[in-house]
Amino acid sequence: MIVDGLTMVGSSINGYRLGVEELLVSMGSTGIDKGVIAPVQPRTYRLEPQNDAVAVAQMRYPDRFIGFCRVDPRQGEDAVTELRRCVLRQGLRGLLLHPMEEGHTINDPPAVQLVREAGSLGVPVVVAAGYPWVAHAQQIRSVAEQAEETTIVMSHGGQINISGLAQADAFLAMQACGNLCIGTNGVYRQDFLEDCIEAFGRERVLFTSMAPVFDQGFELDRVRSIKMEESDRQFVLGANVVHILEEGARNRT
Amino acid sequence: MHITDSHMHVDEYEAFGWFDPPETIIELMDEAGIERAVVMTYADAPVLKPNALRYLHDACMRYSGRLIPYARLNPHADNAAFLLEEAILDLGMKGLKIHQESVTAAAHHGSIVRLVKKAAEFNAPVLFHSGDEPLSLPQQFARLAEEAPEATIILAHMGGYHHTDDAIRVCEKYDNLLVDTSACPYPHKIKEAIERLGAHRVLFGSDGPGCNPKLELQKIMRLGLSENEQRLVLHDNIASILERVGRKASGGGSR
Numbered sequence: 001m002i003v004d005g006l007t008m009v010g011s012s013i014n015g016y017r018l019g020v021e022e023l024l025v026s027m028g029s030t031g032i033d034k035g036v037i038a039p040v041q042p043r044t045y046r047l048e049p050q051n052d053a054v055a056v057a058q059m060r061y062p063d064r065f066i067g068f069c070r071v072d073p074r075q076g077e078d079a080v081t082e083l084r085r086c087v088l089r090q091g092l093r094g095l096l097l098h099p100m101e102e103g104h105t106i107n108d109p110p111a112v113q114l115v116r117e118a119g120s121l122g123v124p125v126v127v128a129a130g131y132p133w134v135a136h137a138q139q140i141r142s143v144a145e146q147a148e149e150t151t152i153v154m155s156h157g158g159q160i161n162i163s164g165l166a167q168a169d170a171f172l173a174m175q176a177c178g179n180l181c182i183g184t185n186g187v188y189r190q191d192f193l194e195d196c197i198e199a200f201g202r203e204r205v206l207f208t209s210m211a212p213v214f215d216q217g218f219e220l221d222r223v224r225s226i227k228m229e230e231s232d233r234q235f236v237l238g239a240n241v242v243h244i245l246e247e248g249a250r251n252r253t
Numbered sequence: 254m255h256i257t258d259s260h261m262h263v264d265e266y267e268a269f270g271w272f273d274p275p276e277t278i279i280e281l282m283d284e285a286g287i288e289r290a291v292v293m294t295y296a297d298a299p300v301l302k303p304n305a306l307r308y309l310h311d312a313c314m315r316y317s318g319r320l321i322p323y324a325r326l327n328p329h330a331d332n333a334a335f336l337l338e339e340a341i342l343d344l345g346m347k348g349l350k351i352h353q354e355s356v357t358a359a360a361h362h363g364s365i366v367r368l369v370k371k372a373a374e375f376n377a378p379v380l381f382h383s384g385d386e387p388l389s390l391p392q393q394f395a396r397l398a399e400e401a402p403e404a405t406i407i408l409a410h411m412g413g414y415h416h417t418d419d420a421i422r423v424c425e426k427y428d429n430l431l432v433d434t435s436a437c438p439y440p441h442k443i444k445e446a447i448e449r450l451g452a453h454r455v456l457f458g459s460d461g462p463g464c465n466p467k468l469e470l471q472k473i474m475r476l477g478l479s480e481n482e483q484r485l486v487l488h489d490n491i492a493s494i495l496e497r498v499g500r501k502a503s504g505g506g507s508r
Contacts, residue, residue, distance in 0.1 A: 132385075160385070160414050160415075161384070161385070161386070161413075162382075162384040162385065162410045162413040162414060162436055163352070163354055163382065163384065163386065163389075164463070165354065165386070185438075186414065186438040188436050188438075188463075188464065189436075189460075189463035189464055190463070190464060190465045190468065191462070191463045192463075214438055214439070215439065215440050215441065217475065218438075218440050218471075218472060218475065221468055221471050221472075222468060225465040225467060225468035225471075
């Protein structure tokens with residue numbers, strides 16, 4: 001089973017958009033069975049209705065979508081309340097933090113509090129990672145150390161740099177924290193993914209497209225191009241996401 | 254259809270932890286169906302790797318006809334111009350590579366401008382890193398393009414992750430700027446570059462072997478280009494650039 005560990009649905013204030021039906025078409029044409037969906041940052045700046053829309057999509061297509069909520073740590077306790085509402089009442093199964101778009105630093109105390117709260121609720125956190133100043137790998141490592149019960153997935157392989165200059169930081173973060181994983185979207189150099197799989201095991205690298213910012217089909221090609229055992233590739237392509245969600249649910253119960 | 258990759262690496266450089274002898278890329282080229290590739294080291298001669306040019310020359314000789322070397326140089330070195338001339342005239346190199354983060358200078362720095370003008374004396378193209386780093390921003394190429402209008406300047410990676418639009422904009426303004434597609438994570442932006450700049454100013458590159466050449470090629474193939482556009486991007490553009498190298502000698506190349 002192929003599971004895309006991160007997509008974003010809705011019309012973003014940042015100029016990109018992806019509708020639920022459009023995503024289903026893309027998944028159908030690329031052979032993706034299920035996808036994590038999270039909200040975009042909307043023009044209204046209000047994430048609550050977007051979280052509700054994700055919950056509706058998950059309810060409507062339970063076999064195709066896994067809904068994650070998105071909150072803004074700058075909202076303080078209101079953000080914690082929204083996370084709890086989304087998980088406990090709306091049945092959403094993870095949290096997306098996007099420090100670049102929301103305008104906060106990932107290791108600010110309110111963001112750390114949210115990551116810890118997600119762990120206590122038994123849901124993973126995906127961090128839009130690698131953005132300079134706000135979400136680079138060593139900042140995320142600092143969060144992971146303060147929230148050991150939470151599984152954190154760093155998008156972009158934990159680093160956004162087309163010289164590979166930030167790969168060492170991402171690698172060190174993975175080495176330091178067993179609760180960190182990386183998503184594959186947009187990663188510069190496939191051999192970085194290969195090195196991570198070799199060093200940290202097939203369980204800690206997840207297929208994420210981050211569509212529509214990245215092209216879902218091309219990002220799937222990226223994972224297929226990783227030089228690895230086919231049996232291991234099945235973990236990266238989908239089994240790891242399923243395992244992380246199931247493990248969180250077990251802890252919650 | 255002939256395919257020439259305009260951006261690959263051959264080097265074994267411990268400090269970066271990247272060990273990619275020529276055999277590595279030849280295998281990947283064969284897997285992807287790429288006939289020839291422009292190659293350069295990871296480390297700059299003569300500062301980081303004094304013997305880089307000789308190493309690259311010898312590596313390419315082992316696969317003569319398939320690997321086309323570019324001299325990767327630090328323009329601040331006193332003998333940079335001499336090394337470039339020697340690389341082109343004596344070692345048969347076909348271009349210059351500058352990585353601004355590695356040499357700690359932006360593209361408009363005087364040392365870089367002088368070396369680019371030297372390359373232009375031989376009609377040799379200059380491949381630059383372009384991306385999101387402070388010394389590699391696409392708009393920094395405007396000044397260089399104005400100061401060296403005779404040079405053929407290629408912006409690798411099309412501006413990285415967050416400066417793709419800037420890369421296209423600056424190329425729209427200056428005819429002597431081109432882009433390569435290597436590691437660009439947005440297929441639709443490559444299509445847009447072809448539409449806005451023309452297919453004759455977009456070069457296929459993989460940045461292999463770290464970036465998988467087969468995947469990078471798939472990226473181009475999924476764009477839905479016309480046969481002519483595909484031929485230009487995958488081969489003809491870089492072939493015609495390389496064909497001109499060494500021909501002109503307006504005040505240079507007369508050793």
